Amino acid sequence: MEKNQRKLNKSFYIETYGCQMNIADSEIVTSILCNDGYSLSEYLEEANIILFNSCSVREKAELTLKKRLDQLQFIKKKKKTLFGVIGCLSKQVRDILLKEKKIDFFVNPNSYKEMSNFIRYAMIGQKNLSINHQKNETYADISPFLKRDKITTFLSITRGCDNMCTFCIVPFTRGREISSNPYYIIDECKRLYQNGYKEITLLGQNVDSYRWTQGLITIDFSELLNFLAIEIPSIRIRFSTSNPHDMSDKVLKIISKHSNICKHIHLPVQSGSNKILKLMNRKYTREKYLSLVNRIRAIIPECSISHDIMTGFCNEEEKDHQDTLDLMNKIQYNYGYMFSYSPRPGTYAYKKLKDNVPQNVKIERLKEIIDLQKKHSSFRMKEYLGKVQEVLIEGESKKNNQYWYGRNTQNLIVVFPKESYKIGNIVSVKINDCTPATLIGKIYKDVKKWNPSKI
Numbered sequence: 295m296e297k298n299q300r301k302l303n304k305s306f307y308i309e310t311y312g313c314q315m316n317i318a319d320s321e322i323v324t325s326i327l328c329n330d331g332y333s334l335s336e337y338l339e340e341a342n343i344i345l346f347n348s349c350s351v352r353e354k355a356e357l358t359l360k361k362r363l364d365q366l367q368f369i370k371k372k373k374k375t376l377f378g379v380i381g382c383l384s385k386q387v388r389d390i391l392l393k394e395k396k397i398d399f400f401v402n403p404n405s406y407k408e409m410s411n412f413i414r415y416a417m418i419g420q421k422n423l424s425i426n427h428q429k430n431e432t433y434a435d436i437s438p439f440l441k442r443d444k445i446t447t448f449l450s451i452t453r454g455c456d457n458m459c460t461f462c463i464v465p466f467t468r469g470r471e472i473s474s475n476p477y478y479i480i481d482e483c484k485r486l487y488q489n490g491y492k493e494i495t496l497l498g499q500n501v502d503s504y505r506w507t508q509g510l511i512t513i514d515f516s517e518l519l520n521f522l523a524i525e526i527p528s529i530r531i532r533f534s535t536s537n538p539h540d541m542s543d544k545v546l547k548i549i550s551k552h553s554n555i556c557k558h559i560h561l562p563v564q565s566g567s568n569k570i571l572k573l574m575n576r577k578y579t580r581e582k583y584l585s586l587v588n589r590i591r592a593i594i595p596e597c598s599i600s601h602d603i604m605t606g607f608c609n610e611e612e613k614d615h616q617d618t619l620d621l622m623n624k625i626q627y628n629y630g631y632m633f634s635y636s637p638r639p640g641t642y643a644y645k646k647l648k649d650n651v652p653q654n655v656k657i658e659r660l661k662e663i664i665d666l667q668k669k670h671s672s673f674r675m676k677e678y679l680g681k682v683q684e685v686l687i688e689g690e691s692k693k694n695n696q697y698w699y700g701r702n703t704q705n706l707i708v709v710f711p712k713e714s715y716k717i718g719n720i721v722s723v724k725i726n727d728c729t730p731a732t733l734i735g736k737i738y739k740d741v742k743k744w745n746p747s748k749i
Contacts, residue, residue, distance in 0.1 A: 305333045307341035311359055312349020314534060315497055316381055318448040320347050321438035323380060323406050328439065330410045338366075341375065343413060346397075348381040350463050353636035356387060363396045376416055380406070382467040384639045403453070403468050404431045434478045437485065445492040445718045446688060451479055451518070452498030457537060459564075460575045460642040461607065461635065464499055471499070473506045476513045480525055492686055492718055493530035493556075496522075501533045502540035516544035523552035530686060532556045532705065535602075538563070538586055539577040546593040557594055558628075558705035561587070562602035566621030567614035570607050573647065580621055587625055598674070598704035601630035605663055606656030608635070608647035615659050619666060626670040628704065629731070634660045668730050675706070675728040682738045683708055685723045687715060708733040 306327055310320045323345065324334055335341040346362065349355040363377065370377050377397045379388070391397045398416040401409055432453055441447075454469040455462070483494055496518075498504060504515040513521075522531055531552075536559055549555045561583075565571055568579050590597055603618060634656040637644045683702040691697035691709045698717075699709045709732055710723045727734040 305335040305341045306343040306345060307335045307338045308345045308347060309338075309362070310347040312347070312351065312355050312382065314448050314495065315450060315499070316347045316349055318438065318450045318497055319381060319403060319406070321441075321447070322433050322436050322450075323347070323409060324439035325436050326406055326409055332410075334439070339369070342373070343376045343378065344369075346377070346379045346381075348379050348383045350382045350384045350387065350467065350638060352633060353638075354633070356383075359383075360387075360391075360396075363391070367396065376413065378412065378416065380409075382463065384463060384467070386639045406433065407431070407436075432472055432474045434474045437482060440486075440489050443717070445490065445686070446495070447486060447491050447493075448495045448497050449479065449482060449486070450474070450497045452501060452504050455499035456503070457500060457539075457577070458575060458642070460573065460647065461604070461638065463638040463641055466640045468499070471503065473504045476506050476518050476521065479518065480521060483522055483526055483529065487526050487529045490718070491529070492720070493532065496531065496533040498533075498535070500535065500537040500540060502536050502542070502545060514544075516542060516548045519545065519548045519555060520552070523548070523555050527554055530554055530556055530703075532558065534560045536561050537577075538583050541586060543589060543593065546590060549597070550594045556703045556705060557597045558600070558703065559590060559597060560600045560602075561590075563621065564602060564604045565607065565610075565614065566618035567610070568617075570610055570614050573608060573643075575642070580617065584621070584624060596704070598628040598706065599625065600705070601625075601627050603630060603632050603663055604635050605632070605659040606634045606651040608643055608649055608651070610635075610651050610659075615662075619662065622663070622666055622670065626673060627667065628674045628706065629671050630667050632660060632663050632667060671730040672728075675730060675733060678706070678725045678733055679728065680725065682722050682724050683733065683735070685710070685721055687717050687719045687721060689717060702733070706733055707731065708735060710735045710737060713737055 308320045308324065310316050328334060338344060346359060348359050369375055378399045378401065379391065379397050380401045381403060383400065388400045392400065399412045401412050438447065438449065452471055452473045454471040455464045456471045458465055486494055502515050504518060506513045519531065531554055538561055549557065563583055564574055564576060566580050571579060587599060590599065605615065637649050685700040685702055685708045687698045687700045689699060691699045696712055697709045698712050698715065699707055702708055708723055715721055722738040723735040724738040725733045725735040
């Protein structure tokens with residue numbers, strides 16, 4: 295047993311599915327396991343433990359996980375490799391995967407510090423291990439694993455969610471919302487910067503509700519942003535995701551004030567219909583949402599805005615769908631993430647509301663939304679033609695290895711010829727062409743003629 299245990303303890307590999315929060319969690323888990331004596335393998339075939347960081351927020355991600363587990367069962371049987379799922383996963387799916395022996399153990403997002411115990415128990419065949427975990431775990435004492443040749447990263451500042459949207463499983467898989475200590479966040483951002491990172495994205499299911507209190511001291515999200523921008527002026531700061539219900543003008547003014555806070559806000563709307571928003575328990579109306587967008591553009595004129603839109607939610611009628619298209623036309627988002635509703639076990643909508651929009655209607659409405667967004671994205675991209683953009687080089691273009699790709703402050707992808715620059719450089723690029731998803735340009739060397747106010 296000891297010989298087998300040493301072999302199994304040798305290395306682990308993580309595949310990450312779902313949102314940015316899962317990416318950040320994978321870095322936390324990697325740090326925890328490395329501190330416990332495990333080694334990270336870059337290759338799945340060489341690992342003795344394979345972890346799948348899962349997402350159940352949408353059905354597609356869950357189906358992708360199941361398909362991947364089926365594909366890799368031959369490795370599990372051939373090498374006697376341990377399979378573990380971590381992250382967001384509904385109890386129903388978790389229990390099925392364990393019962394069918396597709397996985398050996400499951401660890402929820404609040405129990406990562408006990409990961410080594412789950413692995414050890416799985417080695418001796420104990421499946422449904424129950425370990426007490428802290429429901430309010432922030433992992434503030436765990437520094438994310440530093441990846442080689444990476445210049446951008448994610449840092450969770452809140453975990454869990456209190457909003458209880460009727461379609462969302464997050465409050466049940468990640469627990470109630472809790473904010474990390476701001477001093478830890480600032481110290482961690484400084485550490486990341488000192489280790490070569492040029493950009494940090496602050497994460498939370500709802501970052502705008504960040505609120506840390508100790509005694510008589512309370513720090514909200516606007517104050518945290520302000521502290522970070524001042525303390526680390528040379529690093530780019532992004533954040534995601536914002537809930538329209540909680541975003542304040544204080545935050546908008548801080549974004550406008552600091553050049554190192556990127557001018558992009560991801561602002562999920564989900565629906566343009568007040569009836570559907572109420573059924574979703576989103577806590578804002580389309581009127582309040584439109585008013586917020588107007589304030590964003592008044593306070594931060596250069597700000598890009600992206601969205602999440604869900605079509606086909608319970609009781610959605612054609613009028614509700616048209617309300618969504620109308621809202622999109624009023625705003626003309628830069629880009630967005632669009633999907634059709636799928637019931638998530640454990641949510642209020644799954645238990646209390648009827649999934650009564652036919653699948654063919656969902657598909658048709660989703661296509662209309664996607665087509666309209668492509669039109670708006672194309673319009674927004676063309677606004678950058680002839681302008682000079684400050685771009686952080688992140689890597690080679692996937693379509694042409696003679697080009698770099700990076701993002702401007704609005705979080706838009708920019709590609710341009712490499713010349714003599716390298717990853718991590720911040721360069722000026724003049725935009726001369728575009729697609730609905732990409733800005734295309736060349737290095738702008740005439741810095742004397744560059745007027746940032748015209749960007």
